[in-house]
Amino acid sequence: MHDEPIDPFNGDPADPSAGLDDAVGDAPLEPLTESERQDVLEDLADLEVYQALLGPSGIRGLVIECEDCREPHYFDWDLLRGNLRHLLNSGRPRVHEPAFDPDPDHYVSWEYARGYADGVHDTLAEGTDDGES
Template identity: 40%
Template sequence: MMPEDPFADDPNDPASFLEPEEEFPPLSVDERAQILHDLTLLEKFERHLKHRGIDGIFFFCEDCAENHFYTWGIMRDNMLSLLSNHVSPVHEPSADPDPNRYVPWDYCLGYLDGIEAR
């Protein structure tokens, strides 16, 4: 689960001064099926890679030209949020994540293909 919001129920929450977010449109049948498929893949990735010291996935961000690191749990929570028609919550990565303990999504797909080809 995601950590609790440290400003929950705080009348001086800095986020309370932001504009309300756009309403999240419902997922199409195809989008929902794709997220469910990705969630199943994520569970397999974690099952096969966590015990090998892999903490999660990283993605290259075009906007800031840096990698973003997501633990297995954060990825799962983001997908579950989308399935519940909520915007994925903002999260903070662990302090100073070890880039050697994260792999790209495509690596996970290839790893899983190799295991299932045996």
């Protein structure tokens, strides 16, 4: 049984845990680089897709394993969007405002949402392959 925390931002330059040490203290915040902004914008776009796909089936948001607490945090869609926008505006992540008293059944991991979206995309692609001519 694997028990390792999954980092939803693994390998992602927008990793909110990256540079946390640098953010400590009174050093001025540096704005995101253009590619970092791009990554956050892509995450925002992905979120829209995930919410559109999963929201109707009762999924309220994503669960993210917190490296600091070593426990999962549950984020509503709106909260996730707010966090990403905050990151865009300030260059600093807000990772510690999880949903209050969440029901784990209503949250899925970022990987699950991505896989689900990919699956739906593939299904749609296959459907168009059949053609209607």
